[in-house]
């Protein structure tokens with residue numbers, strides 16, 4: 214004779230799922246460390262690395278544009294560098310447009326925590 218799941222078995226499964234969620238959700242989305250600081254989650258790390266890669270790519274394009282410029286000047290605007298598409302001109306996390314200084318050719322992200330990227 215086949216028996217259906219009993220109440221105890223269902224409760225055990227629910228408890229295991231709740232424990233798994235309690236462990237995994239803070240790691241994915243970020244949470245508090247045991248000493249009370251805000252921790253970055255895996256998803257935040259992944260988005261941060263997209264911003265780092267975008268800035269690296271943009272810097273290479275800016276250097277290439279400067280190298281091909283007859284006067285050796287930096288492009289006056291990021292839109293003049295056709296290799297830099299619209300999504301490469303803003304932060305992958307906050308969507309803020311990157312800051313570009315045409316005098317120095319420096320590009321940076323204004324998103325909090327991305328200043329050093």
Ligand SMILES: [Zn+2]
Nearest residue numbers: 264304322327
């Ligand atoms: Zn950023």
